[in-house]
Amino acid sequence: MPPKPAKILESNQKPALVLVHGFRGSPLGLEAIADDLRRAGFEVHIPALPPFAGAKFPIASDYSPKAYARYLRDYIQDQHLVRPILIGHSMGSIVVAATAQRYPELVNQKLVLLSPISAKPARIIARISPLANYLPPKIVDYVTTKFLFIPHNKKLFRETIEITHHCSSNQPPSKSELTGAMKFSTGYSVADFLGGLQKDIIMIAGEKDRLISQKITRELAKRYNASLELIPDSGHLHNYEKPHETTQLILKTINS
Secondary structure, three states, X not given: OXXXXXXXXXXXXXXXXXXXXXXXXOHHHHHHHHHHHHHOOOOEEOOOOOXXXXXXXXXXXXXXXXXXXXXXXXXXXXXXXXXXXXXXXXXXXXXXXXXXXHOHHHOOOEEEEEOOOOOOOOHHHHHHHHHHHHXXXXXXXXXXXXXXXXXXXXXXXXXXXXXXXXXHHOOOOOHHHHHHHHHHHHHXXXXXXXXXXXXXXXXEEEOOXXXXXXXXXXXXXXXXXXXXXXXXXXXXXXXXXXXXHHHHHHHHHHOX
């Protein structure tokens, strides 16, 4: 299905924002940021990303950049959104980059990548990740959050664990679906889609991200002339650790 002709925003109309969550996530994981953005006067959408939170592809086994880009394109068109700003977190950063590359006329000039997957994760992580298929979800939630979480704040850590468990237990995918999404999230990076992309790329990352190092993200931002904002005392999960600071940086960059 070819993309529909792009519509034009009124001069005083703010673009809609489409937030895209990451691996084993759900819309709930970005709700704190979405609430702040709505209070700032933006229309915010958070689609569930297949195979999480009950979202499915028309072809169940297709976990490719093309399939994810089509999925987000269809969502944008079904919601009648006019050139929305795409904001993707973690695996969602790959999805929005792939969508912007494939359907540039349907999305805003600005593209926001939160905790961008600036390079494919280390080989050891890619090898260990499939083990999540065979462990109880609560154990996976705890281990991954413990690894990614940065602030020394026990209360915030407990709250984050609770949210991540709600995300992973919300209509959880089958093992085959999880494997498909896992291969996508470890087999691609945003770097695969930024070449030749005529967009204003904005990267926001935790200063102490343990999954993707600050050095790698800095190098990627420099290579593609992207702006980069770092959030102190936070890591890959800054959407939980520092949601209000994350929102302020999003607003700063999209309003500039």
